[in-house]
Amino acid sequence: MPQSSKNIPSATKTVAYDVAEQLRTPEEMAAYLDAWLTEAPDDIAGIARALGDIARAKGMAQVAKEAGLSRESLYKALSENGNPSFATILKVTKALGVQLHAGVA
Secondary structure, eight states: OOOOGGGSOOOOOOOOOOGGGTOOSHHHHHHHHHHHHHHOTTOHHHHHHHHHHHHHHHOHHHHHHHHTOOHHHHHHHTSTTOOOOHHHHHHHHHHHTOOOOOOOO
């Protein structure tokens, strides 16, 4: 007996996950960055990407303006291959309204 077309499953559609869509409040943004700093303190690229995720959640153009940087240079600095200076990190964290904290290891 031939199979009917009604029994053939349709293709599954997937959508790329973007953490920036989940970061809605300043508290969520700070917790996300804190998790990176706590769980992967040596992953400089990951921490920079986390700042980029937060900047995208807040609005990259707004963050760039508040940090005194161009939007393009901010995207580049906080990309997977970016290598932002500490001065850039400080400007971005201030524009994002998050703080870096020191503690005893």
